[in-house]
Amino acid sequence: MEWRWDFTFEILPRMLWATGNTLLAAGIGYLIALVVGLILMLxxxxxxxxxxxxxxxxxxxxxxxxxxxxxxFVFFVAPQFGIKLTAWTSAMLTIGLHFGTYLSEVYRGALEGVPKAQWEACRALNFSTAYTYRRVVLPQAFPIALPGMGNYLVGIFKDTPLLATIGVAELMHTANALGAETYRYLEPYTMVGFIFLIISLPAAMGLRRLEAAVAKAQGKVKH
Amino acid sequence: MDTRHPQSLPDGSPLVRFADVTKSYGDLTVLDKLNLDIAQNEMVSIIGPSGSGKTTVLRVLMTLETINDGVIYVDGEPLTHMPSGAGLEVASESYLRQRRSKIGMVFQQFNLFPHMTALQNCIEAPMQVLGLSRDEAEERALDLLQMVGMDSKKDQHPTRLSGGQQQRVAIARALAMRPQVMLLDEVTSALDPEVIGEVLNVIRSLNSEHNLTMIMVTHQMGFAREISDRVCFFYEGKIAEQGSPEKLFEDPQNERTKQFLHAVLDAN
Amino acid sequence: MALRSCLIPFLQQLGDDVSYWGFFVEYAPKMASGAMTTAMVMGCSALLAAVISLIFGLMRLSQNWGVQAAATVYIEFFRGTSLLVQLYWIYYVLPLMGLTLSPFMSGVLALGLNFGAYGAEIVRGGVQSVPRGQWEAALALNMSPAQRMRRIIVPQTFTLILPPMANLTVELLKATALVALITVVDLMFVAKQINATTWLSAQVFGTALIIYYIMARFALIPFLRWLEVLAARKVGKA
Structure with a gap:
């Protein structure tokens, strides 16, 4: 089977539109996960x-x-109990919950990464707990959490193709649909792969930079 | 290619010779045209403030680090370089492997292999590198472990041993390769005060009974004075002063040596 | 009001527990056989991933520019595209190029290649975190670069990489559910099948989740902890 460029360009607009949906799904899912993670950590x-x-x-x-x-589970069980959830809502809920558990671990690790002596110093200075968190602990914990938080944004993005299975019209769903319509699978699936690569490679590179910057700011520079 | 240095030294030359050796990291010169000869069976101590390049002397001799200029000779033949045409060129890995076997090293942090017992640490290289049979290697290793007083702990992993015990095993491990020159890099610096003695005793016996050529970087001034044939005081990548222990400790000539000895002896 | 309208059917479902036991008795064997397939997929792809991790992790550390570049391209490619995309590509596109693999083979291949790329980075990190003194001691004993790697560094790497590898293995178990989408009859596939005929979604997907949980928490994780203890004992730490 040969690669057809005319077909590639024909389906490109739909693929790009679907890419927008993929990014939207990843973004919304991530925002929910950030909040859910905080709740689960607390x-x-x-x-x-x-x-x-x-x-x-x-x-x-x-x-x-x-x-x-x-x-x-979320998509099929909710209607069983009389709750109507769209594919998008189920998807966002599930992603938010699933990755929220991971983010809660990131937050927990970051808080535990702040040395105990910092707390003791604040006690000695008679700071309130809220003040200690706001001015001493969180400013130190945030840089520790940052790389992990970034990792899971990329992680969510790479898991969005799963949403196709319940009918969210993201990239993979669109590629499936195009394949079914035209009986050509080579171009749509390969394009999905490429689009993922184009987005996640710079993201991974940015993450590495971020990690290095955080390590440097903390004075843990490797020689 | 370097033609300033001979391809080999005449008979009767020192066992180790540093000839105009320079080592630098970027702008920082750690060894500055160092010239140092060490005779067969000589025990040389190197002292000096931190950053004076004393550990680097051992590291470049062990070929853990490459030098930027000059040549190091061991047993009359170049170590860091190999003959090429009329001159010398930087040694290849296979050339280094031939020459390196004459040198052994004991580290400040012991660096025992944690996944091996004391005995396994001592037979690993003799079997892998020298091609000894297991029986031969074990016989040799057990003798050495007995000498350092660690034969009863031969089946323990390093994590089960105290720092002093680990360092004694590390000495046996280095000796098992039968080196001609032994390099001791601050071997007691990482030890608790109460176990320093047991390691120093082993080194004493190496010196008195085995007549091994040794180069020792140390902060133990008393020990250096007691055991050395010669003491070198390093300052800013050069030998600022050297001589017999009595001379150097009792009648230092160089201002830097005086200051250093004052500071160290005051602290004690 | 809204809450009540949700709660009532929920309670009715719960009260209807005869139907769950009925469901369980009828479908448990089918789900168990699906779980067996999941375990098979998991085992085979874990083996493949382990081999790939070791090879590409060490290649990443090669002094040879070409070898290192090849490993980097492999790792970045498989980490940068999504697992499901790779799975579909192997299952739907490869046959167009004349290479047809069974669903099971496709699934194992995709999982092995994908997780091997992540594992390779763990191996690389593990090798790099063996203390410098170990390399130096091995060099001072005049070991060749290959001997240093094989006899001194790699054995120590095992204990260092086991905890992150254990996490990755749990992720792998979870990821096996994707092979249901290319018709491998695993636990997820069986669950979908039962759901399609009975519409007892809470029972079937709930049971599937619990089986996955049990496999992870009470089989896989204890096994991996046991491996860690075994490795720790090897270096005399336990």
Missing amino acids: GQRTPYRIVNFIVREVVEFIRSTPLLVQLF
Whole structure:
């Protein structure tokens, strides 16, 4: 089978439009995940051990089961209970929840990365807990969290093709549709691969720069 | 190609010769046209402030680092360079492997292989590099472990050993390769004070009973004075002063040496 | 009001527990056989990924420019495109070029190639984090570069890379669910099938999630921890 450039250019507009949807899905999913992650992290730091335990187990459960199965669960189970969710809503909810568990770990790691002595110093200076968080802990934790947060943005982007399976009209869905319409799979699937490469390579490069910058700012420069 | 230096030294020359050796990192010169001869069976201590280039002397001799200029000779033949036409060119890896076997090194941080027991640490290179059989290698290693007083711990992994014990195994490991020159790089600096003695005792016996040629970088002034044939004081990549321990410690001539000895002895 | 309208059918479902046991008895064997296939896919692709990780991880560290570049291109390519895209490409596009693989083979190949690329970066990081002193000690004992790598560095790398490799293996187990989309009859595929005929979505996908969870938490993770303990014992740390 030969590559057909005329066909490639014919389907290019639809592919680009779908790329927009892919980026939109990744972006919205990420924003939800950022918030969900924060809630799940705080849920493990409450004064109530039973709450911390339950949240911890929920996070473990979500982290160790496949996103694809979760996607189907949310999409098909909600209507069973009389809740109508569109494909987009189910997708965003699932992505937000799934990656929220990962981000909660990133946040937790970052907070634990701030040395205990910093807390002790703040106690000694009689700072309130809120003030300690705002002025001392969070400014130090944020740079630690940054590379991990960036990683999961790219991670979500690379998992968006799964959304095709429940009918979100992103890149993979569009490629499937084009294949079904024209019986040509070579160009659509290869183009999807290329588009992913074009977006994720610079993103990965940017992430490495960010990591290096953060390491440098923290004085951990490697010689 | 370097034609300033001979392709080999005449008979009776020193075991180790640094000839105009320069080593620099960018703008920072660590060794500045260093000339240093070390005779067979000589025990030389190198002292000096940090950053004076004393550890670098050992590292370039072990070929852990390359030099920028000059030549190092071992046993009459060039080490860092190999003969090429009328002159010398930078040594290849295979040439280095031939020449390096004459040198052994003990490190400040011991650097024992953590996935091997004490005995395995000592037989690994003799078997892999010298091609000894397991029996031969073990016989040799057990003798050495006994000499350093570690034969009862031969089946322990390094993590189970104290710093002093690890360093003694590291000495046995280096000796198992039968080097002609032994390099000791601040071998007691990473040790707790109470175990320094056991390592120094082993080095004493190497010196008195085995007559090994040794170059030792150390902060232990008392030990350097007791054991050395010659002490070299390094300052800014050069030998500022050298001589017998009595001379250097009791009657230093160089202002820098005096300052350094004052500072070190005051601290103690 | 909205809450009540959601809750009532939910409670009805729960109260209808006879139907869950009925469901369970009827479909458990089918789901179990799907889970077996999932385990097979997982095992084969983990092996393939491990081999690829080691080879390409070491190639990334090669002094040879060409070897290093080849490894970098491979790793960046497979990390930069999405797993599902690679899976579809291998299953739908490769046959157009004359290479037809079974769904199972396609799935194992895609998973192995993809996770091998991630694993290679872990191997590279592991080798690079073996302390410099180990290289120096091996050199001081006059070992050749190959001996240093094989006898001293790689064995120590194992204990360093096992924890991140364990995380990656759990990710691999989760990713096996994608092979259902190219008709491998794994747990996910069976779940979709049952869902399509019964519409008992909560039961079927809920059960599937729990089976995946059990496989990860009570089989795979304990196995990986055991490997870590074994490796730690090898270096005398346990």
